[in-house]
Amino acid sequence: MHEKCGVVGISTADRDVARPLYYSLYALQHRGQESAGIVTHDGFQQYEHVEMGLVGDVFDESDLDSLNGSNGIGHVRYPTSGSVNNCCAQPFSVSFKSGSLGLAHNGNLINTGEIREELAALGHAFTSDGDTEVIAHDLARNLLEEDLVRAVKRTMSRIHGSYSLTITHDETVLGVRDPQGNRPLCIGELDDGYVLASESAAIDTLDGDLVRDVRPGELVVLHDDGSGFDTYQLVETEQTAHCFFEHVYFARPDSVIDDELVYEVRRDLGGALWEESGIETDVVMPVPDSGRAFASGYADAAPDGVDFAEGLMKNRYVGRTFIMPTQDERERAVRLKLNPIKSTVEGKTVTVIDDSIVRGTTSSQLVELLYEAGAEEVHVRIGAPPIVAPCYMGIDMASRDELIAADRSVEEIRDEIQADSLSYLSIEAIADALGTSDSDLCLGCVTGEYPYDIEGEQTDREVTRPAVGHSSADD
Numbered sequence: 272m273h274e275k276c277g278v279v280g281i282s283t284a285d286r287d288v289a290r291p292l293y294y295s296l297y298a299l300q301h302r303g304q305e306s307a308g309i310v311t312h313d314g315f316q317q318y319e320h321v322e323m324g325l326v327g328d329v330f331d332e333s334d335l336d337s338l339n340g341s342n343g344i345g346h347v348r349y350p351t352s353g354s355v356n357n358c359c360a361q362p363f364s365v366s367f368k369s370g371s372l373g374l375a376h377n378g379n380l381i382n383t384g385e386i387r388e389e390l391a392a393l394g395h396a397f398t399s400d401g402d403t404e405v406i407a408h409d410l411a412r413n414l415l416e417e418d419l420v421r422a423v424k425r426t427m428s429r430i431h432g433s434y435s436l437t438i439t440h441d442e443t444v445l446g447v448r449d450p451q452g453n454r455p456l457c458i459g460e461l462d463d464g465y466v467l468a469s470e471s472a473a474i475d476t477l478d479g480d481l482v483r484d485v486r487p488g489e490l491v492v493l494h495d496d497g498s499g500f501d502t503y504q505l506v507e508t509e510q511t512a513h514c515f516f517e518h519v520y521f522a523r524p525d526s527v528i529d530d531e532l533v534y535e536v537r538r539d540l541g542g543a544l545w546e547e548s549g550i551e552t553d554v555v556m557p558v559p560d561s562g563r564a565f566a567s568g569y570a571d572a573a574p575d576g577v578d579f580a581e582g583l584m585k586n587r588y589v590g591r592t593f594i595m596p597t598q599d600e601r602e603r604a605v606r607l608k609l610n611p612i613k614s615t616v617e618g619k620t621v622t623v624i625d626d627s628i629v630r631g632t633t634s635s636q637l638v639e640l641l642y643e644a645g646a647e648e649v650h651v652r653i654g655a656p657p658i659v660a661p662c663y664m665g666i667d668m669a670s671r672d673e674l675i676a677a678d679r680s681v682e683e684i685r686d687e688i689q690a691d692s693l694s695y696l697s698i699e700a701i702a703d704a705l706g707t708s709d710s711d712l713c714l715g716c717v718t719g720e721y722p723y724d725i726e727g728e729q730t731d732r733e734v735t736r737p738a739v740g741h742s743s744a745d746d
């Protein structure tokens with residue numbers, strides 16, 4: 272089950288935590304629109320409210336009033352494969368002999384099948400096919416034998432893949448980031464407590480301050496009384512696998528991820544796009560909203576400046592096109608979503624800038640729309656390399672046979688979308704803008720080589736799945 276999601280965890284001194292959790296889930300709504308949930312604990316008992324739908328629809332005043340306690344976690348979810356139903360809405364919660372657990376997961380594991388089989392043979396009953404329940408059961412089992420930190424360490428030694436987790440163990444809130452740091456997770460300070468969140472925009476919403484990112488392989492345990500947090504580097508990492516696509520598309524531009532403001536990264540990528548493939552045209556315009564920062568960086572990088580215009584208007588009430596399950600609906604949705612402003616396009620040569628091409632639906636519709644509005648030439652510039660392979664780590668990228676670049680050259684794609692010219696950004700430019708080396712990024716979707724051991728796919732480094740079998744964390 273691939274999951275692109277948002278997670279949060281908060282411990283406060285003695286304030287009810289349900290509302291700050293609710294506000295931060297609102298701030299993370301872009302990371303998942305299918306379900307939302309909160310789990311809290313008041314020192315005596317665990318409370319939960321998890322439902323299908325948007326944050327604003329899932330919770331009403333009385334739901335928030337019933338979520339007692341000053342410690343808790345929350346989750347927003349959009350599944351990228353599997354059926355749309357409420358089996359996998361999160362946080363997942365479970366009560367067992369030594370307490371109760373709530374678990375919220377962003378990412379995707381590679382080896383849950385093996386762990387699930389092993390735990391099922393030991394009598395664990397599973398109610399969903401999701402990864403999160405497997406992590407929860409594994410942790411619950413370890414907690415019967417070991418303290419919290421050792422139990423988390425043991426679970427981390429067994430699971431392979433991408434995970435940013437927020438967890439409640441009774442009143443204690445914890446955050447864990449996988450050893451490759453694939454998905455983001457950061458720590459923030461509030462007036463009366465601490466917060467863990469997928470993105471710093473959630474911390475801003477609570478009027479808090481970003482402290483730092485959770486380090487790859489690190490466990491953060493918030494103090495139950497909101498007074499601070501302890502950290503444990505449970506797994507040492509030599510090489511990270513940060514998802515570059517968080518910076519390109521998925522995260523909010525106002526979030527800081529791994530020390531970089533996403534907006535500035537996107538502007539830098541736009542600048543690099545000009546350096547690599549800038550072309551003089553009458554006007555440059557972004558595809559709203561995803562192309563905006565790229566287009567402003569691109570226009571600023573042009574030596575004499577270029578005429579920048581908002582030539583495409585967006586209907587903000589149309590959901591992301593990806594929510595439409597069929598190609599026909601997706602095409603209609605693009606037209607519903609975007610409409611050109613004729614006067615900025617008519618009789619002009621136009622460069623249109625977007626962050627990425629996945630199936631090619633948006634760009635081919637756009638080129639057609641711009642010609643219909645009277646454009647003389649339409650040039651397309653894309654702020655990411657061609658997406659040639661699926662994402663197994665939590666972002667909905669469609670399957671290989673749906674990806675327009677999976678088996679086509681750039682020239683063939685240009686021909687397919689009917690643009691006058693088409694250029695993508697290089698992988699080197701991405702690594703440069705992120706101030707890192709490409710070997711510390713997960714580039715699976717643009718190279719077809721992954722930082723994890725995925726069946727039937729190639730790896731870009733030496734990775735081995737942990738052997739399943741219930742070993743001790745000290746082994």
Ligand code: AMP
Nearest residue numbers: 561593627628629630631632633667668
């Ligand atoms: P497509 O129309 O299939 O080529 O998708 C490209 C458009 O969808 C671009 O405007 C992107 O901003 C946006 N996009 C890229 N990745 C995703 C994703 N994982 N989910 C939803 N939209 C996306």
